[in-house]
Amino acid sequence: MKRYPVREKDLRIGAKHEMEHTTSERTARRIARDHLREHPSYYQVLPVAEKIMQNRERKIKPIRRKKVQPINMMTWVPKIVMPR
Numbered sequence: 001m002k003r004y005p006v007r008e009k010d011l012r013i014g015a016k017h018e019m020e021h022t023t024s025e026r027t028a029r030r031i032a033r034d035h036l037r038e039h040p041s042y043y044q045v046l047p048v049a050e051k052i053m054q055n056r057e058r059k060i061k062p063i064r065r066k067k068v069q070p071i072n073m074m075t076w077v078p079k080i081v082m083p084r
Contacts, residue, residue: 006036014043 014032015025022028035042 006033006040010036010040010043017043017046 011029011032014036015028018028018031019025022031032043039045
């Protein structure tokens with residue numbers, strides 16, 4: 001894996017974002033550094049990717065199922081179909 005140098009500004013932004021997942025600033029900085037070493041513009045691309053995912057979730061409509069009335073077996077009479 002190719003490692004890129006990490007800019008301090010990006011590291012601060014990344015650590016702030018990663019604090020959503022941990023209470024330790026040190027851990028947040030480590031996670032941010034790892035992300036930035038793999039992909040230098042990770043935290044610049046992340047908001048765009050999150051927006052795309054939110055738009056996709058809005059477009060997916062839930063399946064609406066028809067309400068089926070329960071059958072009372074004591075009063076149910078089968079419908080007899082007469083041949084023509």
